[in-house]
Structure formats: structure tokens, C-alpha cells
Amino acid sequence: MGKRMIMNAFDMNGAMHNSHGLWKHPDSERHRYTELSYWAEMARLLERGKFDALFLADVVGIYDVYKQSREPAIRDAVQVPLNDPALIVPAMAAVTEHLSFAVTVTTTYEHPYAHARRFTTLDHLTNGRIAWNIVTSYLPNAALNHGLAKMIRHDDRYELADEFLEVAYKLWEGSWEEGAVVRDAGRGVYTEPGKVHQIDHEGRFFRVPGPHLSEPSPQRTPVLYQAGSSDRGRDFAAKHAECVFVGGNSKASIKSAIDDIRNKAERLGRDPQSIKMLTGLNAIVGSTRAEAENKLKAYAALWSGEAALAQFGGSSGYDLSAYAPDEYLAYKATDHGQSRAAQFTKQVQNRLTVREVIERIGTLDSRQGRLLTGTPADIADAMQEQLEETGLDGFNLAHLITPGSLREFVDHVVPELQRRGIYQKDYEPGTMREKLFGSGNRLLPEHHPASQYRRALS
């Protein structure tokens, strides 16, 4: 097998992720998201399909920018109701052996000391099958709910995130030496006190003496995911991330983002090829193209444009209800973030009217590039082409209906990809990091900035 394709399922622990309005489809089982059995079945399905991981997105607030109201989001379940993503992982880990889990946690509203223990715990319980998707949170409502009068500005959130990572690295990499836990009954020593160190972190945002409360887990630092698409976000990804979720509506824009992040990483002394690049994907599979197109039509009929605009409003900061339809959209910097949604407004500014933007965002079949419709061979062709032309390493597969969209992908597209020799037929042994980067790569490599904290502590 040449370069194998990495495959994640892209989901959220809530009533709906990004398949706007499709909770209405009779085959959707999504309302079962509150049940452990739903997630156990999902995990087994993905492991049967040899997926690398289930990627769980998260937000910690309501989408209330569009129409300056939370009503559109609540009515159509736009990422609300939404439960905590970390808590479904242990039950899924218990019924799988190889599937990994990427869990989103914000650095803006959590504390690194408690956070570090949560992820060490997850890494222990999953035997090293855990990743952390680092976000800085774009929703204004999230800031308010955490007691802030207004959002921390975008670039300042990244300053804070940088220091949060520094604290976490010190706890994960520098506090407990390898071999600290000896369980020597003869000497009465469970842990060698001399091998557990304070971290004595004192920074601009955090003061954490340590030591870490948990003993080292298989990977110590979880595999680090990030999805920064702004310039500052890409700097952050280039410094920290092992897997980057890259946006872009065309192969050219994806390639440009990938090249930029790899260049930045190289300038920071990291191996640029060691960063795995993933992009979003939706697939509608039919045994014939006509069958797939008919499914698309059925989905499009249930699609909710209002939900899509609510999601766009929260993630970009643009309330598209506040513009005249014939107005050309002009880019403005907002503190909401430089998300894919915000990037999109940059690309179309002064070129599309608000009416055209709304049509583009609010309809399902306008999602070109990221929505593949056709036979398994069609879909495999398009995926393969994307990988070859962009430098991508793989995909985050979203769903239209769940678990149906994932099941048809596992049953029909995965075998096609396997026949082509670009998709794993069996899992590699070891932790998530070893599965992604090869045997022996249980820990972060020496060229990663976290490694400096390993021996620097006394």
C-alpha cells in the first residue's frame, strides 16, 4: 500500500451537527444521541470500516448571531441540544479495540490543570487511543456564559491557547518521569518521589506549580488536532498540531492552506510531512448515479436553509439577515474567529450579493467539493484525486443522516478504497500516534515543541 488514506468520522454529541434539517428524515436515528447504545453501535460500525477515529466537535454556547436570535438554532437543533463530548468516549472505547477518538475542548474556558487530568484519564482508559482537538471557541454566547462581558479577541485567544498548551505539556511530559511508578512492595514505594516533579509554571494567564496528579498514560500528550484557518490559527497549528483539519472549497485553496502550514512548521524546525492534513467530506452513495442523485434530492427537500444560516452566523459573525439582498457582501474582521465560514466571506467579498451568498450557504447541492454524490467508484475517484492533487492525508467524513450515511460509506466505499490499495484492511497495533505515524511513535517526536519540557524540569 502506498500512502494510506486517513479516515475520521466527523460528529458531535448533540441532536444535530451540520446536516441542517435532516433530523426530519425518517431514517435518522440521531435523537438517540443521549443513549450509550447509540454511540456503542456507532463505534462498532466505524471499527468495522477501519476508520482511524471518531472526531467529536463541540461548542459551548448557542448560535444566536443570525437574526440576532437563538430561535432559528433552537428550532432546528443547530448544535443544540448538545452534550459533553468526552463522556461518550469511555463507553465506545470499551466496545472497540483500535478505533481512536478525537475530542474537542476549548482552551479559552477550561483550566489546564483539570484538563490535563481529564485527557490523561482518557488516554489511560482507551489504551492510548485519544486525541485532543484544540479550539479557542468562536461563539459570543460561550464567552458570556463563562462570565466574560465580551469575547476575548481572536488573536488573544491564541496567546492564551499557546500558554495553555505550555502548561499542559509541562504536566504531561515533564512532571512524571518514565519509571516513576515502581510498586515495590518490599521497599514500600508505590511511586519514587524523586521522579515526580513540580512544573512551577508562572505565565501571563496561568500559574500552576503542579505536579500533575496522574501517572503517565500511554501517549502522555494526546494526539493533537487543530483546525486553525486564520493566519494566527495556522501559526498555532504549525507549532502544535499533529493533525490539521483544513478548510477550503476547492482543491487549490486546500492545497494552498496545506502548503502554508507545512512551510510554517518547517520554519519552526518540525518535520512538515509529519503533520497529517484532513479535510471535510460528505458522501451520498448509490449503486448507480441515479440512485445517489435521488437520495440527494430527498435530502435537499428536507434541508433547512435557516439552520444553515444560523450555523453560518455563529461561526462567522455575519448575520446575513441584516443585509439587503442585492448588497455585495464585504469582508469584515470579527472576533468570532477566522473559521471556514469567515474565510468563505473573504473569498466571495465584493463578488457575490448577499442573496447569492444565502443561496450558496443555504442549499444542500451548492456544497460542491465537499459533497460527493455517486457510485462507490465515483466517490473513491474523487477522494483519490483530492489526495493526489492537494497534499491531503485523509478526510473527516460528516453525515447527512446517521448512522445511515456512515453505514453506506463503510459497506460500499471503504471496500472500493481497499481494493485500490489506499485504505487500510487492518489496523496497525499500538496507540493512536503509532497507528498514524508508525510503530515506535508512542510519544511526541523530538522535533515537537513539547519535547523540550521532558528533561528541562528538575
Added chain:
Amino acid sequence: MGKRMIMNAFDMNGAMHNSHGLWKHPDSERHRYTELSYWAEMARLLERGKFDALFLADVVGIYDVYKQSREPAIRDAVQVPLNDPALIVPAMAAVTEHLSFAVTVTTTYEHPYAHARRFTTLDHLTNGRIAWNIVTSYLPNAALNHGLAKMIRHDDRYELADEFLEVAYKLWEGSWEEGAVVRDAGRGVYTEPGKVHQIDHEGRFFRVPGPHLSEPSPQRTPVLYQAGSSDRGRDFAAKHAECVFVGGNSKASIKSAIDDIRNKAERLGRDPQSIKMLTGLNAIVGSTRAEAENKLKAYAALWSGEAALAQFGGSSGYDLSAYAPDEYLAYKATDHGQSRAAQFTKQVQNRLTVREVIERIGTLDSRQGRLLTGTPADIADAMQEQLEETGLDGFNLAHLITPGSLREFVDHVVPELQRRGIYQKDYEPGTMREKLFGSGNRLLPEHHPASQYRRALS
């Protein structure tokens, strides 16, 4: 069956809880605490024994008061290494049907908005089998690790906890009306926006507009546990708690604490008998008394006095290494808390020398009252007597070695208690609150202060 005995297992997600030094026992499997299978086996064992719940204690710092050093605690695994308690619950819930889980979370270092979502998520995933043990954290190291220059004073921590609960009640009880989620595909309404409310909390410590991110879970507010033993702590328990973990080294002191909390609750308009009172228990079971005594001797030989003193130091604020052995211990108020350990110093002040105190704390067989050793009938007698003479409703059963201590209790003491008609032979249906308080009691009762937030919001 008359008044049935409530039974919890009392544990922690770490290498050791309170069985100081007994990790050295060859039958201890405790080092497997990092494995999901360990906890799944534990949950199945407890469900076989018809336990009400597994009670998971927690601390978020190191015990470093004794000898002004963290070394004794680290060497003997005194609640370090320690992992997050909430994350083992979903995997245990998946392999049980009735067992409940009481999870400790501090109000001092978490944020109520994120916390409320975590517990709603747990309540969903467990089908309403979740309790929250509310603590305010007594370890100075925990304060430092969360960026505080010094601990928040004991009584101020309770002020903060009171407001934390108010925010949480508003989110759990007042944000989403019953029937808000309709999933009406015809009208395209997943949730009725008019039935999801902001909470607009503005207080001394928190400002949280809401709404809650999660839809209501079976119990809405988890069953509330508390273990306050100071006067302020008892006020807090009387106001909020549904189950109180009562300290005391004698039946008289337990009865006095129970009477005090019930009186306080009554003055606040609550039904005093609706608060379930539990106390700690250790049991060493033999088919004969001699066999049990021999087990005790084996445990005592492995017991670690240093570990016990390290634990006492952190939980009381008294560094017993800093006194002359012949000095009489004098009570002093500390910010560490009014824990059972601190209470103990109050009881023995000016009566025992420090040497005597150290002997009392540091040896296993001095733990009279809370350590029962004998045949199943002996242990059942003593438990029954405690319940009859104190007003207790049940016990938190700790272990000496695990899972051995629990297994012998389940296999031998539980059947004895069942024969006596004071222990359930089968679980009641429903949520944890219904199992504790009877059918129909899915939600907090009207006389609980949380109920005022139900309709007060617009």
C-alpha cells in the same frame, strides 16, 4: 421490609483511596484502576450485591501538609496518582442496569456552565443513575494549581458553592421546559424556541445568561450528595443535600450530626426525613471471628502509618510532624476545611498527646467503630445497631483491598442483611432518585430550594 439500608461503595479513581499501604497486599488489584475492565468488573460486582451506588471521591491536588512535603503521599500513593472520576462512569453504566454513581466535583475550581452540561450528559447516558457529591476542596495545593495565591477561606468557599448551586439549578430546572423538545418533522420544529429560556444569572461570583446547552435529562438535577461536617457545611447540607455523608467516631457523634442537619433542614422548610444519612464503614469478613482477626492482622502488618498521617495532614491542615510528641494537640481553625479529620482534632484537643494522636490515626486497628471485623452475622449486627441507634439510613463501604473486600461483603454480608429483611433483594425501577425516595420521585421535590427556579423564569 421495614426501612431498608442504603449501601454505597466508597472509592476513588486512583491508585489508592484510604487503605493506607494496602496496595502492597498480594491480592490487591488496585493498580488496574487505569483499565476500563477493572471498573466494569467493579460495577458488575456491586450490581450483583444490589448496592445503591458507587460513590467516587476526588481531590484536585497533592497532600503536602505532613512534613511540609509531597513525598510521603507520593511514595505511598495517598490519593496520587489520581484520575478524573466522571470518565469511568459511562463505561460502568454500559454494563449495568440499576447501579447508580455519585461523582465528586468541586464548586471551587469548576465553572457551573460547563459542569451543568457534564452532569446532564451523565444523567442522560446513565438513564438517570447519577448523583453529584458537592465538595469545596480542602487541599492548599489544589488552590495553587488553579492559579490562586492562597486558598479561598472555608466559609467563603461555601458562599461560592451556594451561588454555584443556584446557577446550576437555574440551568437544570429553569432553562428548558418539559416538552420543549417535540421533534415535529411536519412543522420543522425540533425544539420549541419559546420553551427554552435564558437564566440571566448575575451574582457575586458568576454571570451566566444561558440558556442551558443540553435538553433535560431524566432527573434534571442529579441526586445531591454532600459531606459537610462544619457548622457552615451542615447549613449547606441542610439546604441542598439529598444524601449526606456523616462523619463521627461514635454512635453518639453520628446521631448528633444527623439530628443537627435534620433540624436545620426542617427550619429551612424541607422534610428532614427526606435526607438520607450515610456513614463510612470498613468490614473484614471471616467465616469465623478468628479468620477475620487473622485477616486484620495481615492488613495491619502492611498498613502505612506515614500514609495515614499524610492523608490526615492534607485533610485537616495539621502537620503532626511539627509537634513534640508529648505536646497536647490544641485545636486551631484552618482554611483546609472542617473535615472529619479536623473534627477529630476538636474532639481530642487537650486530651491526647500528639504521640497518642499519631498512634490513633496511624494504625489500622485503632479505627474503631468504622472498622468491623467478624463473621457476617457480627458485621450485620453492628451495622443494624448503628442504624437503629443513630438515625442513619445506610453506609459508604470503603475497602481494605480491592476488589477483595467488596467481594467478600457482597458474597457473605449482603445475603445476611437480606435474610434480616433490611437490605433490598431486587432493585426498584426508575432513576436513582426514585430508587432512593420511591416511585414518582424522578425530580427534586417541591420542598427543595431548586424547585423555586422551575417556573420563576420567563
